[in-house]
Amino acid sequence: MDLSQIKMVVTDMDGTLLNSNHEVSPRFFEIYQELKKKNIAFVAASGRQYHSMVDKLDSIKNEILIIAENGALIKKQEQTLLSTPISTSEVHRILDTVLPLEHVHPVLCCQNNAFVGGTSNEFIDMLREYYSEFEIVDHQKQVDEEVLKIAIYHFESSEKHIFPHVKHLERDLKVKVSGANWVDISDLNAHKGYALQKVMDQYNISSNEIMVFGDYNNDLEMLQLSDYSFAMANAHPNVLKTAKYTTSSNDDYGVERILEKLL
Numbered sequence: 421m422d423l424s425q426i427k428m429v430v431t432d433m434d435g436t437l438l439n440s441n442h443e444v445s446p447r448f449f450e451i452y453q454e455l456k457k458k459n460i461a462f463v464a465a466s467g468r469q470y471h472s473m474v475d476k477l478d479s480i481k482n483e484i485l486i487i488a489e490n491g492a493l494i495k496k497q498e499q500t501l502l503s504t505p506i507s508t509s510e511v512h513r514i515l516d517t518v519l520p521l522e523h524v525h526p527v528l529c530c531q532n533n534a535f536v537g538g539t540s541n542e543f544i545d546m547l548r549e550y551y552s553e554f555e556i557v558d559h560q561k562q563v564d565e566e567v568l569k570i571a572i573y574h575f576e577s578s579e580k581h582i583f584p585h586v587k588h589l590e591r592d593l594k595v596k597v598s599g600a601n602w603v604d605i606s607d608l609n610a611h612k613g614y615a616l617q618k619v620m621d622q623y624n625i626s627s628n629e630i631m632v633f634g635d636y637n638n639d640l641e642m643l644q645l646s647d648y649s650f651a652m653a654n655a656h657p658n659v660l661k662t663a664k665y666t667t668s669s670n671d672d673y674g675v676e677r678i679l680e681k682l683l
Contacts (some may be wrong), residue, residue: 421665423648423682426460427629429585430487430616430642431675433466433473434599435635437654439671442549444476451679452480459682463487463619465612467571467598467638469534471497471552486633490596490638491530491593491615492568492653502618503531510593514570514586514605515561516674521585527551528560529569535560569606569670571598578603597656598638613641620645631682633667633675652677 431437437444453511455462462480465487473488474481485496494502506514511528518526525543528535536547547554575580582603589595593627594611600605620630620663632639632646635655643663645648651663652674660666667674 421648423631424646425629426630426631426682428461428620428623428625429631429633429679429682430463430465430646431633432612432639433464433468433636434478435654435670435674436633437464438476439505442476445673445676447673447676449479449637449680451676451683454620454683455679456483460682461485461623463616465491465616465639465642467569467602467604468597469529469551470531472550475552476583482572486613487619489569490594490598490606490610490641491612492529492606492610492620493531500531501622502615502682503566503568504607504614505568506570506593506605506607506610508567510607511567514589514593517586517589518570518582519560522562523574523584524597525573526560527554527571527573528563528565528567529571530563530565530567533565535563535565536572542575546573555675569604569610572603572605573601575601576601577601596638604638611640611641613645616642616645631678633678634663635670650674671673 463485467490470488481671492504535557537550538556594606596604628647630646631648633650636653649663650667651659653669
């Protein structure tokens with residue numbers, strides 16, 4: 421594995437760079453400074469809200485590229501480089517599909533805020549880990565901001581209790597099981613692969629010059645863009661099958677171990 425040509429490192433957040441306590445390790449920030457000295461760019465790519473991502477990466481937030489909302493938003497130094505919203509008619513169609521379901525919680529993800537229903541205090545408490553900025557509303561269909569993504573949560577299993585009900589939307593929208601409890605729905609071009617390809621084009625980065633880490637189905641498209649794609653040991657079977665290499669789990673410094681080899 422010849423890593424001498426690497427110019428850019430891209431990593432997912434939850435289940436990848438973040439441990440099970442949703443923390444970035446101090447070791448990563450040390451490694452980042454070494455990457456910076458070697459002019460290796462760093463990109464964080466997540467289904468998370470932009471504000472939540474920069475909270476986790478606060479000390480380096482003005483130096484890195486951030487792909488948020490599963491690729492619907494790219495920002496650097498607070499400047500928006502790409503925004504890919506869902507049409508209002510599709511937002512209403514998705515809500516009409518999921519709101520009647522029991523124990524299912526949709527989140528309308530906009531560029532500067534998110535909007536949720538207030539039916540479950542347990543869900544609202546959990547949401548604070550993933551969303552730094554959100555508002556509780558009585559009627560989500562009355563939200564008039566551009567929606568970048570609809571994230572839908574089930575406490576037990578997204579694959580079992582959400583995905584079968586929204587799978588038919590795949591003809592017109594990008595539908596991703598993005599975590600054990602989450603399904604994300606966005607515009608067909610709003611995914612991490614599309615966003616990362618835009619970044620690679622802008623920075624003139626080829627597949628042998630980029631290293632990508634991921635753990636879940638919303639990472640598949642971006643993993644396919646790299647000759648050096650790594651699945652975490654804790655990854656979904658689809659990711660383990662797609663990535664060219666594997667590393668240890670997110671709780672065993674899987675990203676940091678490979679970056680140390682890169683350095």
